[in-house]
Amino acid sequence: MGKDLFLDDLVVGQTWHGGPIEMREADIIRFAQEFDPQPMHVDKAEAASGRFGGIIASGWHVAAALMRDFVDKAPFGQTPLLGLKVDDLQWRKAVRPGDVLSVTREIVEIAPSRSKPDRGTISMRITAANQDGDVVMSFLNLIQLPKRRPVPAPIAEAAAAHPPSGS
Amino acid sequence: MGKDLFLDDLVVGQTWHGGPIEMREADIIRFAQEFDPQPMHVDKAEAASGRFGGIIASGWHVAAALMRDFVDKAPFGQTPLLGLKVDDLQWRKAVRPGDVLSVTREIVEIAPSRSKPDRGTISMRITAANQDGDVVMSFLNLIQLPKRRPVPAPIAEAAAAHPPSGS
Numbered sequence: 188m189g190k191d192l193f194l195d196d197l198v199v200g201q202t203w204h205g206g207p208i209e210m211r212e213a214d215i216i217r218f219a220q221e222f223d224p225q226p227m228h229v230d231k232a233e234a235a236s237g238r239f240g241g242i243i244a245s246g247w248h249v250a251a252a253l254m255r256d257f258v259d260k261a262p263f264g265q266t267p268l269l270g271l272k273v274d275d276l277q278w279r280k281a282v283r284p285g286d287v288l289s290v291t292r293e294i295v296e297i298a299p300s301r302s303k304p305d306r307g308t309i310s311m312r313i314t315a316a317n318q319d320g321d322v323v324m325s326f327l328n329l330i331q332l333p334k335r336r337p338v339p340a341p342i343a344e345a346a347a348a349h350p351p352s353g354s
Numbered sequence: 355m356g357k358d359l360f361l362d363d364l365v366v367g368q369t370w371h372g373g374p375i376e377m378r379e380a381d382i383i384r385f386a387q388e389f390d391p392q393p394m395h396v397d398k399a400e401a402a403s404g405r406f407g408g409i410i411a412s413g414w415h416v417a418a419a420l421m422r423d424f425v426d427k428a429p430f431g432q433t434p435l436l437g438l439k440v441d442d443l444q445w446r447k448a449v450r451p452g453d454v455l456s457v458t459r460e461i462v463e464i465a466p467s468r469s470k471p472d473r474g475t476i477s478m479r480i481t482a483a484n485q486d487g488d489v490v491m492s493f494l495n496l497i498q499l500p501k502r503r504p505v506p507a508p509i510a511e512a513a514a515a516h517p518p519s520g521s
Contacts, residue, residue, distance in 0.1 A: 222418035222422045275441060326440075
């Protein structure tokens with residue numbers, strides 16, 4: 188887990204790397220049997236003769252696997268986050284059994300709230316690639332997070348009047 | 355399952371209704387343990403004292419549950435679809451154990467391909483609401499689907515010259 192990061196700690200271009208995420212065949216089929224039981228996801232024989240030539244993962248499975256990696260890596264530590272929106276979510280290439288995904292998470296925009304001075308939003312571009320470097324999925328995630336709690340004014344003034352020794 | 359529908363069968367405003375989708379506590383916890391193990395999704399005690407006052411479903415679980423409903427309802431029958439993009443995916447209200455979701459899927463745009471006359475895209479607005487009518491999640495889904503295979507010209511001419519009896 189990373190250290191706690193707040194809005195004021197972040198800069199555009201700041202990037203984290205995630206993964207590896209191994210997409211196992213049994214997991215792909217199990218997920219799809221529950222949530223996306225189309226032949227290309229659950230039926231090896233039918234998938235083999237279909238347009239992808241074999242089983243591929245449900246796009247929602249890939250999205251969920253990336254969420255798990257985000258929780259494990261916790262790039263913002265324990266800072267409370269609120270996921271507000273996902274845009275431009277694209278599944279660019281099929282994910283197949285045995286694929287191992289890597290993830291890049293980059294801050295592309297930072298917007299302090301105009302009405303609420305204690306918080307703001309960041310936009311992160313999340314990109315997942317397979318072991319060959321092909322991008323398989325990408326999306327933009329709008330996330331709300333707090334600023335650091337400001338030092339209360341009286342204490343801040345006192346600190347300015349009496350800088351700590353050694354400064 | 356609905357009957358097979360192609361691009362030329364569709365009109366803007368066409369709407370399908372899905373659900374009911376019951377979000378059971380055991381499923382919510384099990385999904386989140388695998389894909390989104392944050393306390394608000396997996397730890398009843400910690401969730402109770404947290405900002406939502408109890409367990410809530412992972413947003414990706416809700417998305418996956420809607421996918422399952424889409425596969426079950428098959429509004430386009432067996433017509434092969436290609437999900438190209440998701441935009442404006444928002445989790446508007448927490449989904450809690452016992453919530454029963456209904457779904458509305460409405461075509462908001464139809465765009466025949468300019469370069470490939472046999473296909474086109476539709477944009478669907480998907481909205482999920484709970485048993486109180488509160489919208490919990492919504493998104494736009496860009497989907498590619500084929501046009502009906504045109505009747506080959508010579509046969510069409512023959513049919514026009516010799517209408518089937520009874521017409």
